[in-house]
Amino acid sequence: MKFGFIGTNWISDKLIENGNEVEGFEPYAVYSRTDERAHYYKEKHQLSEVFTDLEQFCKSPNFEAVYIASPNAFHYEQAELAIKNNKHVLIEKPATINQAQFEMLSKLAYEYNVTVMEAMKSTLLAPFVEFTNAHVDIGEIRYADFHYHQYSSRYDNYKNGIIENAFKPELGNGALMDLGVYTIAPIIHLFGMPNSVKANGFKLDTGTDGQGNAILDFHTFQATISYSKICDRVSPSEIIGENGYVLIDKISAPSNIKVFNKDGQLIKEFNGETTFTMKEEVIEFINCVEEKKVESSINTHKRTLDTIKVLDEIRKQIGVQFNV
Structure with missing residues (x-):
């Protein structure tokens, strides 16, 4: 093709x-x-x-x-x-x-x-697909924390007065759209649409967001998402249940997903590609x-659309506008 x-x-x-x-x-x-x-x-x-x-x-x-x-x-x-x-x-x-x-x-x-x-x-990589289809039982889900923090080299230029595309809201860019989307899509893929969203964010002088976070409510549990282009975070993302927990090494490109019981014993592991992640x-x-x-x-189109709906709501709450 x-x-x-x-x-x-x-x-x-x-x-x-x-x-x-x-x-x-x-x-x-x-x-x-x-x-x-x-x-x-x-x-x-x-x-x-x-x-x-x-x-x-x-x-x-x-x-x-x-x-x-x-x-x-x-x-x-x-x-x-x-x-x-x-x-x-x-x-x-x-x-x-x-x-x-x-x-x-x-x-x-x-x-x-x-x-x-x-x-x-991320949702097409083997570890995520296998984990999704494995129906892993860690008891009733009570909490999830998905995050993607990656310090942008363009932020150094920003601090020196050079504004590149990554920090221009008129181009539809910013931390939420560039990185936060990676945290929202897999949550919707696994759990569906949240019942409500409460968001906070830190805006730069250009009007774009440098970082932010949100609580997505699913009635019986909450999921937090956080993202940043102005700092790093290397800890894994988590899903926590009453009887165990899941660690996802990198939510934007999962190559290792581990499932533990509540005593900390590894019960399942899913591994995959680390080089050709696209x-x-x-x-x-x-x-x-x-x-x-x-x-x-x-x-699916529905998954993409639901993700965009959440992005729209977060932008509305933190005041990021694209003027379109």
Whole structure:
């Protein structure tokens, strides 16, 4: 399957690196706003076509799928144009910056009968899938704590007065959208939609959030999520039940999930890929296209939409606005 790329950054590099491990994957074309950047990316990955006009890119008959890794604020309009040109679309998380936008993309996907999938890698990695399907019994769930803190090198520039895309709210970026989404999606995947959300956040001078946290209430238990681009945290995420607990090494890309009884004895362990952590999302996407499925049965449209609903509520409570 031939792929065209929107976004010539490190995440597109990673997708190509991982995709090259998958049979049937072929990086083919790239769109960039500048001819210089487009040709640089063509040479870097030995691509066949370059475009500086988005409409011409989407209308090209020479590739079937589009991977979108542009700033979050552009996802919707780029995906919409690709879908309307009968392209299958793999969109980096978060798929869109609000609920209404993804509702429209889902509707269009069914109208044009193309695959649309959010590139949420964590829920497709083997340890998470195996854990989810294992029906592990740790008793009644009473608490969960999922977190993703990663100090951004761009924050050093920010403190020196250089504002890069990562801290520009007009691009739909910030700690919640870039990192917090990784904590919310797996919670919804495991437990469904929370009954209520209470959020706090720390905003930078640009109006974007540097870090934040929220309590998601599920009546019989609470889940806390926290995220930051201005500090690190290396401890595992947790699910705690009355009869045991679960430790997840890295919620954004689980490679080791351990299940313990309440006495601290290891009773199950799930291990997986640590190098090519985006490979499974490529495989899932290609399989969906080949099976003529509009949406993944794992990274469903409903899961993506529910995640965005929670993102919208947190942004509303902490006062982050994207002006769209």
